Amino acid sequence: MDxxxxxxxxxxxxxxxxxxxxxQDAPMPLSEVTHLRDERRFAALFRRFCYEREHDRMTARDxxxxxxxxxxxxxxxxxxxxxxxxxxxxxxELLTIVSENRAGRGVSVTLVxxxxxxxxxxxxxxxxxxxxxxxxxxxxxxxxxxxxxDM
Numbered sequence: 001m002d003x004x005x006x007x008x009x010x011x012x013x014x015x016x017x018x019x020x021x022x023x024q025d026a027p028m029p030l031s032e033v034t035h036l037r038d039e040r041r042f043a044a045l046f047r048r049f050c051y052e053r054e055h056d057r058m059t060a061r062d063x064x065x066x067x068x069x070x071x072x073x074x075x076x077x078x079x080x081x082x083x084x085x086x087x088x089x090x091x092x093e094l095l096t097i098v099s100e101n102r103a104g105r106g107v108s109v110t111l112v113x114x115x116x117x118x119x120x121x122x123x124x125x126x127x128x129x130x131x132x133x134x135x136x137x138x139x140x141x142x143x144x145x146x147x148x149x150d151m
Contacts, residue, residue, distance in 0.1 A: 005066065005132030006052075012126055013099055016109065019130050020097040023048050023070065025114075025143035027091040033119070035078035042072045042121050044111075046094065049143050050136050063143075064136035071131075072109060074124045083117035092117055093144065099126060114144065 010016050023046055032045035050064040083092055092113040099109045107126055111119040 008130045010128035023094045030090045042075045063139040065139045066136040067133040071129045073127045077122040081118045
């Protein structure tokens with residue numbers, strides 16, 4: 001892997017599945033989420049698990065985490081349900097990302113969190129970016145699940 005960190009783009013459902021795998025169980029500080037309505041942009045900061053780095057898959061020993069920015073462009077609306085009540089210390093943990101066509105009116109992309117919270121984005125089309133920020137450091141917790149696939 002490139003030591004400068006992960007950088008991915010999403011343009012369709014297959015790409016969003018990769019985003020969901022990369023961010024599975026990643027904590028997101030609720031204070032680090034924004035919808036910039038005038039810019040039609042949604043952004044959130046996660047602390048993703050570095051599943052691609054060598055670690056003990058049974059115990060999660062030596063597992064690392066890195067700050068990771070998730071950005072979606074062309075977003076016309078963003079709405080959240082039950083996110084504020086999730087997790088302790090103002091954190092919500094991502095479970096998955098799903099998308100759905102909106103009958104000729106674009107697409108909805110939903111971030112689904114452990115405990116039932118959701119953030120739903122409405123956009124013209126899928127246009128997302130995911131990029132690591134900074135250096136990986138030792139994980140401060142174990143992920144709830146094993147990753148969906150080996151990376």
